[in-house]
Amino acid sequence: MKKVIFAIAAALTIGTVSTAFAYPDAFNSGKEGKEMAGKFQQLSRDNVWEQTEKVDLQFKTYHPQGMTKVGDLYYMSSVEIIEKPVKYDQPHDGYDRSPGKGIGHLFVFNKEGKLLKDIKLGEGSIYHPGGIAYDGESIWVPAAEYRPNSKSIIYKVDPQTMKSEEVFRTNDHIGGVLRDGKHGNLKAVSWGSRTFYEFNEKGKVLRKSTNPSHFIDYQDCESAGKESMICSGITELPQQSSSTAKYELGGLALLDMKKMNMVHELPITLFSPQGHVVTRDPVFLENTKLGIKMYAVPDDDQSSMLVYETKATKK
Template sequence: MDDQNLIAGFKKLTRSTKWVLKNQIELQFNNYHSQGMVRIGDFFYMSSVELIEWPIRYDQAKQGHDRTSGKGIGHIFVFDRQGKLVKETSLGEGDMYHPGGIDFDGTYIWVPVAEYRPHSQSIVYKMNPLTLKAEESFRVQDHIGGLVREGQNGKLIGNSWGSRKFYVWDSCGRQLLDKENMSHFIDYQDGQYVGDGKMIVSGISELVNPASKSKPFELGGLALIDLFTLETLHEIPITEISPQGHVITRNPVFLEIAAETIRLYAVPDDNDGSMLIYEAAI
C-alpha cells in the first residue's frame, strides 16, 4: 500500500489522541493465538499459532536455546466483515510452527514462520491470497517475528524475537543488512508498508505492574519507521483495553485512512477473540 494520507495522518497522532471503539465483531471460529493481519478487499487474512505444547524454559541453556521448542500448528485464517471464517490453511515445518506479523505487497502475502523461541530459525513464505498456496522463499537462522515488504524495490524487512534486531533481505533472501533496534519503547508484533519507504509497526511492552506482581502491565504502541535508516520517525503509546484485558495492539493490527480518521483493526484476544475497530480523528 502507498498512502501518503495515512503517513501524514499518523504523524498527527499523539499520546492524547482519543481512540473510539466503532465496532466489535465476534470471530465465528477459534482464532487461537493470533499474530498478524492484513485486509484485502472485503476479507481479512490473519496468521495465528495453535499451541499444542508450550515451550518450557531450561534451567541452563542447551545448544544455544533457553527453552524447548514446544509443539504447535501455524494457521492462516481468512474471514469476512461479519467474522465468518471463509477459508484457512496451515504453514510451517517441524519445530517451525509460529507465524509472525504479515504484510501484503499487492500480489503476495509474506509470512514468516519460526520456532517459538529466540535465536532459532524461520521460513519466509510468500502466499497467493486467492488460492492460499504458499511457496517457501528463503530461510533465516533466527526467529523472525514480523515481516514487511517494501514496495519500491521489493526488499523485505524482518525483526527478531522481541524486535531487538532488524534484518533486510532482497526478494531472493540475500541478507543486505542487520541492525540493532535503537528504540526500546515496545516490542513490534505486526507491521505494514505504507509507502514512501516507510512502515508502521505495532506491538506491546510487558512492564512490571506494581498493582499486581503476577500480571504484567501491557503498554501498547505504534511506530512509523524509515526503511532506509531503520530509525523511528514518530511513535505513540496505546492504552485501550480488549474484552479479555489486553492492550489492543497485542499482535494483529491493520491501519487504514478513512475520511478524516485513522481506522485501526485489531484482534488482541486469544481463542474466542473479536476484531475490534477503532477510529481516531486526525
C-alpha cells in the same frame, strides 16, 4: 505517482472464498500510504480512538499474531500451541528453551467474522507465524520456532489461489515481515523486534541493525507509503502491587523504511474484553478521509475484531 486503483470487478471464487482485490498496489502503499504517514505524525496520546465496530470471529482463533486486508477479506496468522516451550535451567545447544509443539495457521475471514479458509504453515518445530503484510501481489508470512535465536521459513501466499509458497529460510526467529514495495526487498524484525533485517527474495541478509527504540516490541507492521512503515506492539511492565501481574503497554510507531529509525510513536491505552491492550498482536491500519482506522484482534481463542477510528489534527 500512480493512484491506488480498487478494481472491484468480477468476484473471484476459490472454493467457498469470494473476494475483490486491490490492484495494482496494496492498501497503504503509494499516495494512500503517504497520506496515512502524514496523518500518523499528527497523532498524540491525547487522541481519542472511538470504537466503531466489534466483529465476533466465528471460529477458534488460538493465539493470533498478524493481520492484513485484501479487498473485502481479512487474513490473520495464528499459532496453535499443542505443547508450550519450557525454559531450560541452562542453555542447550544455544537455545534457552525447548521447541514445544504446535501448528501455524493463516486464517481467511470475511467482514461478518466467518472463516473461509485455514492455510497451514510451517513444519516440525517451525510452527509460529508472525506479523504479516500484503504487497499488492502476495501476503508475506514468517513462520519460526517459538524461541529466540532459532530458525524461520518465509512464505508468500497468493490471495487469489490461497496457495502458500516457501521463499527462503533463515537462521533467526523472524517475528514479522513486509515487502518494501511490490518488487523491493523484505524488511523484518526478530524476536521482540530487537534486531531489524533486510533480505532480498533469495534470503540473503543485506542489512542487519539493532532496534534503537525500547518503548515497545513490534509485533505487526504495514507499509505507509514508499518510504515508511507503521508497526504496532506491546511491552509488559511490572506492577508494584503484584510480583506476577504485568501491565500491558501498547503502542504504534512510524519508522523510516530506509534507515529503520523511529520517526513518531504514541502509546495506545485501549483494552479488549479479556483485558489485553489492543495492539498486543494483530493490527491493521487503514487510511480514512479524516484520520486513521485501526483493526485489532488482541484476544485468544474466542476473539473479536475490534475497529477504532481517530481523527488527525492538522498542525
